[in-house]
Amino acid sequence: MAAATGDMPTYQIRAPPTSLPQGVVVAASPGSLHSPQQLAEEATRKRELRLMKNREAARECRRKKKEYVTCLENRVAVLEKQNKTLIEELKALKDLYCHKAE
DNA sequence: TTTCTAGACCGTCATCTGTG
DNA sequence: CACAGATGACGGTCTAGAAA
Numbered sequence: 001m002a003a004a005t006g007d008m009p010t011y012q013i014r015a016p017p018t019s020l021p022q023g024v025v026v027a028a029s030p031g032s033l034h035s036p037q038q039l040a041e042e043a044t045r046k047r048e049l050r051l052m053k054n055r056e057a058a059r060e061c062r063r064k065k066k067e068y069v070t071c072l073e074n075r076v077a078v079l080e081k082q083n084k085t086l087i088e089e090l091k092a093l094k095d096l097y098c099h100k101a102e
Numbered sequence: 103t104t105t106c107t108a109g110a111c112c113g114t115c116a117t118c119t120g121t122g
Numbered sequence: 123c124a125c126a127g128a129t130g131a132c133g134g135t136c137t138a139g140a141a142a
Contacts, residue, residue, distance in 0.1 A: 053127080055113060061129055062111080 050126095051114070054115085057127060058113070058129080059111095061127095065129085
């Protein structure tokens with residue numbers, strides 16, 4: 001896929017949500033953690049936060065990709081129509097030229 | 103009605119990429 | 123270089139429609 005090469009535009013990137021989703025608790029500073037249990041809880045919390053962020057990033061990524069594809073499909077439709085018109089026009093001009101030549 | 107199938111959507115992991 | 127965000131790949135679930 002060419003997406004990695006930079007030819008995939010980002011259509012109107014929305015401002016990220018300013019507030020964390022419900023249920024996310026901001027942790028105490030790492031310096032205040034001591035016991036192995038606290039460390040484990042902190043690790044779990046970090047992992048869940050990462051998964052949640054990535055989940056939302058994936059959703060956004062798919063949304064943008066879908067939008068991009070729709071955009072391309074619309075462009076194809078427009079160009080096909082344009083092409084058809086030009087072919088008709090060319091045909092008409094050829095006819096005109098032929099009749100003049102007689 | 104039940105079973106099969108294709109397509110859409112989702113969550114997660116691994117990796118790439120840009121930024122401080 | 124470390125980190126966060128973006129994206130490709132993969133496997134799972136759901137659903138609508140066709141076939142038996």
